[in-house]
Each structure stands twice: as structure tokens, then as C-alpha cells.
Amino acid sequence: MDKTEESGALRRAPSQKRSQERVERMLRAATALIEESGSDAMRMGEVAERAGVSIGSLYQYFPDKGAIVRTLAERYNAEGRACIADGLAGVRDVDGLLQAFGGLVDTYYGIFLAEPVMRDIWSGTQADKALRDIDLRDSRTNGALLAEAWHRVMPGVDTGEVERKAFLIMSLGEAAMRLAISVERAEGDALVADYKAMALREIAAIG
Template sequence: MSEASSSLSDIQPRKAPVQARSRERFERILSSALELIVERGADPVSMREIAASADISIASLYQYFPDKPAIIATLCERCNADTFEYIQALLDNVGTIAAFKTAVLQLADGLFRRLIEDPTTLALWRASQSDPRLQASEDEDEAAHAALVCQTLRRIAPSKTEAECKLYAQILVHTLANCLRLASRQSGKDAFSGVLMCKALILEPSLEAFFTP
């Protein structure tokens, strides 16, 4: 087992709720934590505050989650699942190189809107930078997104080798993720300008270069 995989096992919920009452409490914990994180950011929020907001004892909270990063990881996992489905739906309709280029730029716009316009997504994105284990989980999500891109490239560009498609997919996804990270630290006009520059100076030229014989 890799060090990253081992560390990720430390930020899982302690138990999966089975009974209806446990599931309701589990969801209340997550809802309360998310509300506090969106309102104040992840760093100032304590486990004791989460327990109080969820109207449970601190001991009950620890029965479900070992620490705050485990709560954040669970929230991020749900958010990332929605993002994965969004990317998959967008790429499933791609059948040509031209359509792929359009889809990548649409993806940049769509992810940017999700990040900047949705307080929940932005708060969780920032929270995921607070712990190395959460960053490792983010790396896993990038790998899953790159696999979707690679699959699409193999379908629309059969002249490219699997190795070429895999490497470019990784570069494309990592570049876009870094541009979004930068945007998450900015606001308003600066964030929007950063995404426009990412598309014009990085994404569009790289797409042209990759598909040019």
C-alpha cells in the first residue's frame, strides 16, 4: 500500500450508518459542518462546534468521524462525484476532434462557474488544501478525470498512441486544475481573467499542438 493510500484510509468515516436514525444523524453532521465551513472557512471550525450545530454530543460525533478532515473528505467526495458525472456527460457526447476542443473549453467555463458561483464548491475546494491527506484524495480525483479524457482521446484520435493520449490527458487535467486553484484564491474580475488566460494561452494552443500531425 502506498503512503498516500495509507493516509487516505485515515480520513474515512469510522462507521457507515445503517439504521435510519444513524443515517439521519450522519447527514445532520455533514450538513452542519458544511454550513459552518461555507460561512467561516474550514480552519476556524472545530469538532466541538460541529457537534453543537448538529445537536449531538462530541462523543457521538467521534463515533462517526475521527477528525475534521474526515468530515471534509466525505463532503468533498460527494462534490467530486457530481463533478465526475458532469465531465463524463460532457465527454460522452464528443465524437470528433473539433467537438473535443469545444468540450474542453466548455469544461473550463463550467468548472469555473461551479467553483466561483457556488459557495459550497468554493469552500470545499479551499478546505481540501488544508491537509496533505485531502490533497492526496484530490490527486486521485484528477487521475479519474484524466482517465475520462484519455478514453475520449482514444476514441476520436486513433492515430495517437495510448501513451500519448494518457500523458496529454494528465497534462490537460492537471493544468486546468491548477488554473482553477489559482482562481479559487482570487475574486471577481481577477478570477475570471485568469480562466480566460488559461483558455487562450494554455488550453487552446495545447489542443492545436496535440492534434496537429
């Protein structure tokens, strides 16, 4: 499935290659505009102009600016889930789980620092219910990935407790990232390091 078809934010899913390429141009144009001025300043007319499409064509796929932002958010989340799944796939013992999770925290933070569009989207999550819903679904999915790896290395632990704590750890991780990118870099680095230490202690303690 083409990545543009995965998002429920699209008004209609592009079925032909030409349409898929057009939607990709729209998303690339929106990404560039967000990088330059932020999503608040982005206008639909600017997206259409930069993508080389008519405003009517843009509205065929995206009913408003929020739909574009949500599509980008879901795309980043999908990439994040793949990263988490890959990072936890080879875990076979507790030490491996702790090392893999700690590495994922560092990787995620590095992505946030390097991706201005992701920072912009996540900074606005709390003000947009649709983005909050996307964020919640993503936390649950990521929590399930962590819980699966957790059970794999600690098969005797309580299933409900592991799933609940894994969901909480992932939710708090996303909140920690949002907080870290909202403050000065040195403080943000320290906050992420503190979150990672607390999460690793919690994972180790349940065994």
C-alpha cells in the same frame, strides 16, 4: 450506495437509514458552518450542536475535523467526475471535444464561484497531505475520462502521450481554479480564460 459510504474519510460507514440520515445532518451542519466562517474556524462541538447529535455520535463517524472536510471534498469530486463524464459522453469528433471541454472549464469555474465550501476546501488543499492525495486521485480519474474521449475522436494518436497529457491538463485545470479563486475576480476570469485557451490548443495540436 449511499454517498456517505463512498468516502474513506468516515471512521465507520452508516448501514441503517437512520444512521445515514444522521451523518447527512452532520455534513449539512458542517457545510453551513464552513459557509459562515470557513473550515479553520469550524469546531466539532459546533457541528454536533447544529446537527442535533451528541459529540460522541459525531466522533463515531468522524475522528476529527479533517475527516469531515475530506468527506466533503470527495463528495464534490464525485459530483465533478459525473459532470465531466456527462459532458464528454456525446463527443464524436475533434470540434465536439474542444467545445465540450471548453464548456466544462466554464462550468467548473462557475461552480467554484458559487460554492463557498468548495472554495474553502480547495484553498486548503496544499496544506493538507490527505487532501492533496484526494486531489491527485481525482486528477488521474478526470484525466482518464478526458483521454477516453480524446482517443474516441483521434483513434490514431499515441495512447501514452494522450493519457499523460490528459492527466496534466486536468491537474493544471485544478491548479488554475485554485489560483483563480485566490485573486480578484477580474484577474481570476482572465486566468481561467488563459488556461482554457492553452488546454484547447494542446488538445487540438496532438491530432
